Amino acid sequence: MDKISVSDARRAEAVGRHVRLQGWVRTRRDSKGGFSFIELNDGSCQGNVQVVAPGELANYESVVKHLHTGASVRIDGEVKASPAKGQATEVLAASVELIGDADVNTYPLQKKGHSFEFLRGIAHLRPRTNTLGAVARVRHQVSISIHQFFHERGFYYVHTPVITASDCEGAGAMFRVSTIDPEAPPKAEGKVDYKQDFFGKPAYLTVSGQLQGEAFACALGKIYTFGPTFRAENSNTPRHLAEFWMIEPEMAFYDLTDNMDLAEAFLKRIISDAMTYCLEDLKFFAEKLENNKGLFEKLENVLNNGFKRVSYTEGVDILLKSGKTWEYPVAWGVDLQSEHERYLAEQHFKCPVILYDYPRTLKPFYMKVNDDGKTVRAMDVLVPGVGEIIGGSQREERLDVLESRMREQGLPPEGYEWYLDLRRYGTVPHSGFGLGLERTILFLSGMANIRDVIPFPRTPGNAEY
Numbered sequence: 451m452d453k454i455s456v457s458d459a460r461r462a463e464a465v466g467r468h469v470r471l472q473g474w475v476r477t478r479r480d481s482k483g484g485f486s487f488i489e490l491n492d493g494s495c496q497g498n499v500q501v502v503a504p505g506e507l508a509n510y511e512s513v514v515k516h517l518h519t520g521a522s523v524r525i526d527g528e529v530k531a532s533p534a535k536g537q538a539t540e541v542l543a544a545s546v547e548l549i550g551d552a553d554v555n556t557y558p559l560q561k562k563g564h565s566f567e568f569l570r571g572i573a574h575l576r577p578r579t580n581t582l583g584a585v586a587r588v589r590h591q592v593s594i595s596i597h598q599f600f601h602e603r604g605f606y607y608v609h610t611p612v613i614t615a616s617d618c619e620g621a622g623a624m625f626r627v628s629t630i631d632p633e634a635p636p637k638a639e640g641k642v643d644y645k646q647d648f649f650g651k652p653a654y655l656t657v658s659g660q661l662q663g664e665a666f667a668c669a670l671g672k673i674y675t676f677g678p679t680f681r682a683e684n685s686n687t688p689r690h691l692a693e694f695w696m697i698e699p700e701m702a703f704y705d706l707t708d709n710m711d712l713a714e715a716f717l718k719r720i721i722s723d724a725m726t727y728c729l730e731d732l733k734f735f736a737e738k739l740e741n742n743k744g745l746f747e748k749l750e751n752v753l754n755n756g757f758k759r760v761s762y763t764e765g766v767d768i769l770l771k772s773g774k775t776w777e778y779p780v781a782w783g784v785d786l787q788s789e790h791e792r793y794l795a796e797q798h799f800k801c802p803v804i805l806y807d808y809p810r811t812l813k814p815f816y817m818k819v820n821d822d823g824k825t826v827r828a829m830d831v832l833v834p835g836v837g838e839i840i841g842g843s844q845r846e847e848r849l850d851v852l853e854s855r856m857r858e859q860g861l862p863p864e865g866y867e868w869y870l871d872l873r874r875y876g877t878v879p880h881s882g883f884g885l886g887l888e889r890t891i892l893f894l895s896g897m898a899n900i901r902d903v904i905p906f907p908r909t910p911g912n913a914e915y
């Protein structure tokens with residue numbers, strides 16, 4: 451008797467095998483013929499396996515006929531070819547053992563549709579739903595594809611710190627780290643105790659591993675980070691979290707065009723792997739989510755065509771000529787908002803867009819200044835349905851220009867000395883970008899809210915679990 455997964459039991463090759471399955475009951479239906487159907491799921495795939503529990507089982511009346519949605523069970527039986535449409539196999543049970551019951555009056559995931567908002571309130575149980583299960587599997591595959599993509603191309607995975615004094619200027623508002631001193635007398639409200647900082651010095655949760663990543667790229671050549679990232683986003687949009695996961699490759703001797711080429715190949719690889727290894731889950735998203743029928747067409751379109759590369763200046767021109775009225779008015783020099791980014795990708799070009807050469811005033815000090823003196827070698831990748839998914843740039847490798855940019859932005863050189871050293875000693879042109887993992891999952895799945903594509907979302911006021 452082999453323990454196998456539901457995923458394996460659903461394959462035609464399993465027919466004839468005597469197996470043990472362990473999982474959770476999705477539904478039970480009693481047939482007039484004196485037997486029951488149990489739809490069993492163990493998280494290994496989107497679908498369930500249908501178990502036929504015959505009336506002859508010793509505990510048929512006492513246990514099987516009382517199995518509820520959510521109960522955990524162990525089932526031994528034989529895999530048979532299924533006469534029913536839409537499934538290759540079913541399992542004829544020789545024994546059904548109840549492991550843990552789920553009270554039908556209190557278990558919240560009874561067989562009916564639940565809103566995503568409701569599910570957010572039961573974040574510990576929602577991975578048992580079809581949708582959140584699919585999200586978790588796709589997220590896993592995307593993470594694996596990311597590591598494979600870089601590994602195959604000779605990049606090293608570098609672990610940048612989570613606690614840092616470097617604030618990666620401009621990336622976003624930061625959470626400050628403090629130490630709780632159990633001996634300290636209680637402080638008056640609003641008073642900050644110096645000792646309660648990071649051992650006496652201010653420190654923050656990282657908003658980006660880029661600056662530290664640059665140090666390793668300027669030694670190992672090509673590196674990437676992949677870790678949790680924190681931003682005190684107090685904005686409650688469907689695209690921002692206070693804690694999210696970011697992938698940040700950084701490459702020595704790469705210019706902005708090399709950077710764009712890499713970003714495009716990277717996204718295409720993530721999509722094509724998901725379409726190969728997560729087909730069942732992607733089909734589920736296409737069928738079950740609102741306005742998502744075109745999911746496969748959208749993904750195929752991304753795979754089969756080049757991303758449109760357009761300068762910020764051209765992008766602003768298109769927006770100005772669009773005849774649309776915007777919530778945030780457009781003019782050269784303003785930061786583009788989600789409505790503008792989505793218009794360019796969704797309506798104008800109908801494909802991913804790489805917008806590059808942004809006004810220097812909009813972007814952080816470390817981006818390389820173009821010869822025009824007005825723009826920097828920044829790039830954002832914008833995709834339909836989401837807007838910005840990647841932000842990146844060629845970095846400023848000239849010490850004097852970097853220093854003058856820091857002065858221009860009012861940054862004290864103290865604290866950045868180590869970063870300036872990278873330009874003092876053996877400086878090289880280099881580039882990199884950051885991809886948001888959750889935004890990638892939004893794009894791949896067609897899910898609407900970023901809170902539903904991360905296991906335990908952190909948003910203002912929400913750090914339960």
Ligand code: ATP
Pocket residue numbers: 621622681683689690691692693694696838839840841842884885886887888889900
């Ligand atoms: P936005 O303009 O959408 O706020 P950003 O320009 O602040 O994003 P970057 O600093 O360029 O973001 O970070 C790189 C990538 O990280 C973004 O393109 C996005 O995919 C992701 N990202 C940034 N902020 C968040 C967030 N608060 N929650 C989830 N993902 C984020």
Ligand code: MG
Pocket residue numbers: 621622
């Ligand atoms: Mg932001």
Ligand code: MG
Pocket residue numbers: 838841
């Ligand atoms: Mg942005």
Ligand code: MG
Pocket residue numbers: 830838840841842
């Ligand atoms: Mg950005």
